[in-house]
Amino acid sequence: MFGKEFRRKYAVTDQGVKNLVQGTIWTVIVNLIAMASIGILYGMMTDYVGILSGGTALPSAMLFGACVVVFVLLSFLTHFKQYKATYGLVYGEVRDTRISLAERIRKLPLGYFGKRDLADLTETIMGDVNRLEHVWSHCISYLYGSYISTVIVAIAVFIMDWRLAIASLWGVPVAFLLLFGSREFSKRKSEKTKEAAISVSDGIQETIDNMREIRAINQEEKFLDDLNMKIDRHEKITVSGEFSTGIFVNAASVIMRLGVATTILVGTKLITSGQIDFMRLFVFLLAITRIYSPFDQALALIAEMFMSQISASRLMEIYEAKTAEGSENVAMNGHDIEFENVGFAYDGDEVLRGVNFTAKEGEVTALVGPSGSGKSTCSRLAARLWDVSEGSIKVGGVDINTVDPEVLLSDYSMVFQNVVLFDDTVMENIRLGRRDATDEEVMAAARAANCDEFVRKLQNGYDTEIGENGAKLSGGERQRISIARALLKNAPIVLLDEATASLDVENETKVQGALSKLLAGKTVLVIAHRMRTVEAADKIVVLKDGKVAEEGSPKELFEKPDGIFRRMSMLQRASAGWSL
Ligand code: ADP
Numbered sequence: 409m410f411g412k413e414f415r416r417k418y419a420v421t422d423q424g425v426k427n428l429v430q431g432t433i434w435t436v437i438v439n440l441i442a443m444a445s446i447g448i449l450y451g452m453m454t455d456y457v458g459i460l461s462g463g464t465a466l467p468s469a470m471l472f473g474a475c476v477v478v479f480v481l482l483s484f485l486t487h488f489k490q491y492k493a494t495y496g497l498v499y500g501e502v503r504d505t506r507i508s509l510a511e512r513i514r515k516l517p518l519g520y521f522g523k524r525d526l527a528d529l530t531e532t533i534m535g536d537v538n539r540l541e542h543v544w545s546h547c548i549s550y551l552y553g554s555y556i557s558t559v560i561v562a563i564a565v566f567i568m569d570w571r572l573a574i575a576s577l578w579g580v581p582v583a584f585l586l587l588f589g590s591r592e593f594s595k596r597k598s599e600k601t602k603e604a605a606i607s608v609s610d611g612i613q614e615t616i617d618n619m620r621e622i623r624a625i626n627q628e629e630k631f632l633d634d635l636n637m638k639i640d641r642h643e644k645i646t647v648s649g650e651f652s653t654g655i656f657v658n659a660a661s662v663i664m665r666l667g668v669a670t671t672i673l674v675g676t677k678l679i680t681s682g683q684i685d686f687m688r689l690f691v692f693l694l695a696i697t698r699i700y701s702p703f704d705q706a707l708a709l710i711a712e713m714f715m716s717q718i719s720a721s722r723l724m725e726i727y728e729a730k731t732a733e734g735s736e737n738v739a740m741n742g743h744d745i746e747f748e749n750v751g752f753a754y755d756g757d758e759v760l761r762g763v764n765f766t767a768k769e770g771e772v773t774a775l776v777g778p779s780g781s782g783k784s785t786c787s788r789l790a791a792r793l794w795d796v797s798e799g800s801i802k803v804g805g806v807d808i809n810t811v812d813p814e815v816l817l818s819d820y821s822m823v824f825q826n827v828v829l830f831d832d833t834v835m836e837n838i839r840l841g842r843r844d845a846t847d848e849e850v851m852a853a854a855r856a857a858n859c860d861e862f863v864r865k866l867q868n869g870y871d872t873e874i875g876e877n878g879a880k881l882s883g884g885e886r887q888r889i890s891i892a893r894a895l896l897k898n899a900p901i902v903l904l905d906e907a908t909a910s911l912d913v914e915n916e917t918k919v920q921g922a923l924s925k926l927l928a929g930k931t932v933l934v935i936a937h938r939m940r941t942v943e944a945a946d947k948i949v950v951l952k953d954g955k956v957a958e959e960g961s962p963k964e965l966f967e968k969p970d971g972i973f974r975r976m977s978m979l980q981r982a983s984a985g986w987s988l
Contacts, residue, residue, distance in 0.1 A: 418548060419540060419720035419727075421504060427497040428548050434490035435553025436560075439702050441483050443561055446698060448475050450691045457687070490549075498545040502537060509533050509723070515731040515813075518793045519754070527609040532726060535605075536719035543716040547709040554702040561699055569688065575674035576696040579667040580703065583660035587707070590656040591714050597649035598715040604642040611635045653711040661707055667696055732795060734812040740804025743769045743819065743900040743931045745790050751798030752782075752789060759785050760954045763799070765947075767933045769900070772944065774936035776973065777951035783935045786951070787903050790933055791820050803901070821894035821926070824905045827886045829878030834863050835870040837878075837889055841896035850896060857892035857922040859885070891922045902927055904934040906941055939980055948973060 415425060452472050513529065521529075558580065565573040615622065615631050622631050675689035745767040752760040760782045767773035767790075775783040788794055789801060792808045800807045808816055821841075829837050838850045838859075845853075851870065854860050862885050866872040878886045894902065904923070920940070936942045943962050950958040950965070950973050957972050958965055965973040 416724055417717055417720060418543065419505070419723040420544065421501065421508075423504075424498075424501045424544065427493060427501065428544065428552075430497075431490065431493040431549030432552045432556070434486060434493050435549050435702075436557045438483070438486045438490050439553060439557035440560065441479065441486055442701075443557070443695070443698055445479055445483075446691065446694050448472065448479060449694065450687070451475075453690070454687060494549045495545045498541060501544060502541045505537055505540075505723075506533055509537070509726060512726055512729075512731065515733075516726075516729055517732045517795060517813075518788070519795075520729055525610065527613055528606050529726075531602075531606055531609065532719075532722050536722050539712075539716050539719045540723070543709075543713055547706070547713045547716075550702065551706040551710065551713065554706045557702065558699055561695070565692070565695060569684065569692070571674060571678065572671060572684075572689070572692045576667045576671040576692060577699070578670065579664040580699070583664040583703075583707065586660050586663065587656060587710055590653070594649075594653050594656070594711055594714050595718060597645075597652060598718055601642070601645050601649045602718060604638070604645045608635075608638045608642045611638045653715075657707055657711050661704060664700055664703060664707075667700075668693065671696060732792060732813045734808075734810050734816070736812045736815050738806050738811050738815065740806050740819075742804045744802075744804060745773075745901065745931055745933060746802040747786070747790075747799070748802065749799035750786075750789065750796050750801060752785060752794070753797050754785075758954065760789075763951075763954070763956055765949045765956055765959055767931055768946070769931045770929055771946035772927060772932040772934060772941075773947045773949060774934050774942050774945035775949050775951060776936050776942060776976070777957070781951040782954045783951055784905065787905065787933055787935055790901075791822065791903060792816055819899050820901045820903060821897050821899040821930075822903045823887070823890050823894050823923075823926075824903075827878065827890040829874060829881070829886060829889060831873065831875060833868075833871045833873055834859075834866065834889065837874060838892045838896060841893035842898075845896050850892075853892045853896040854889075856895050856925050857888045859888045859892050859922075862888075888922055891926055895922075895926050899930075901931045902933070904932065906934055906937050939977065942977070 414420075415422075420428065455472070510533065513533075562573065562577055565576070611634065615635055618631075622628055671689075671692055675684070675692065678684045679686060679689060747763050747765050750760055750763040751758065763782075763786065765773070775786055777783055785794075789796055790803075790808075792801075792811070792813050795809060800809065802808065803811075803816070803819070830840075834854075835847065835850055838854055839845055841853070842849075847870075851860070854863060854870075863870055863872075872880075874880050878889070881889070904927075934941060934945070936945065936948075942948060945962060948958070948960065948962055948965055949956055950971075952972060958968065960968075962973075965971055966977060968974055
């Protein structure tokens, strides 16, 4: 019962399983002690009847008094133990689960985040773990404890009187069969509820994220209507889900309680035919109400347990997703990046095939080609943000698939189109390049990246908060901050996406100046958009439809008649723009 399958089903750790076993054992003890109270009551009643019929009861009154004291003490002690084993220990488990999930997510390859978006992952770490917490603390031990104690009590009542036992207990298996029968139905309902909840949080996030664009295109109403629709749908699905599980749970509870009626019927019949006395029926009636009570708790929770299995499977999916692993100790010989027969597919869509080229240390290698030809993909693969599907990529002769991604990334600086800035000061945003850099080092990098001038004009200079994702800065300023960050990191490999189309001439010159400092002596792989960069590159790799179409120095390629590069640069020169 508590094997691997159990761990998967409820997404518990080994320690969690131990806690649950303890919780279950204490629940059984608590239930049995509660049952024992009926034994005491039975004894007292028999004695009382004895007194009524003229006997003396003094010694037994003392005995019963002692029993009651012991019973109360035991009951208190076992409840306390049960509480500790079920509630107390679970909170540690919840904390550990959240931490280990976050750790796990950190190691997942980027490709995974294409499949599950932010709202979905947040829902798992917060919502699913919350739901499971409730199940771990309230349901599992109670339910399994109730199974075990009921079996023990059922055996006892069968020994007392099998006819009354059947009359009182028949409802229990029927109730559970009904609930288990409805499990698939409940699961489907709760899957739907979950989807609807995620779509609501997705919708809210999207609306807030894109508020500026939504206002700009004057579409507030449409977006709010969409959101309202999603919220209404979620409400409807939740209510209908709760309603249908509620019906099954209540029906099960009523069926179980029909046992009281059948016990009275069968009992009266047995009394009238003289087979049992009234006291026996009385004690049975008392006993069955005690049998039902732990199940009543459990029944209310069983629906939640079924639903929690969806949460558990979502959690396990994260645990079981393949992470990018590798060795932390690698000896690279220089930092040449070699693509060897690289093939790659996003979710089955092949985008690169048989790509071969080398980006040498100390040189600028420019990737050019039409949009969608696979330039960004090559650049992401070079940093192991995704793993190649075929072939290999080597850095300094070492296959990057064998290197721990975090260790590998310490050798890379990336200056991409979408600069990510955090809602913190300019100083801290640049310091992200190297956490232990001093303020002087940060400012030196900022000067080298041509940031100094605009930073000094900000209200609090380097201590100015720049708003979420640098909302208070212009495109060029943000890009220069990201270059300052890269300069501070001073990693031997630089990956650069040079889309600076939105920058004005002055800004472009400044960014260019900052870049040339960053690139000196490094292995540079640049997704080139401007003729200036392309002509200054040491090597050009032209990609077309996911394959290398041409490769060589700008001069060689330009001299190639009918070459793609030649055609592209002629076109560019003919037009007024500079960008490729
Ligand atoms: P380029 O940088 O040359 O414009 P990309 O490497 O971005 O080309 O894209 C190559 C192909 O891969 C395109 O067809 C694009 O639609 C597809 N693609 C890019 N990123 C993803 C992604 N995250 N998921 C699925 N397909 C993608």
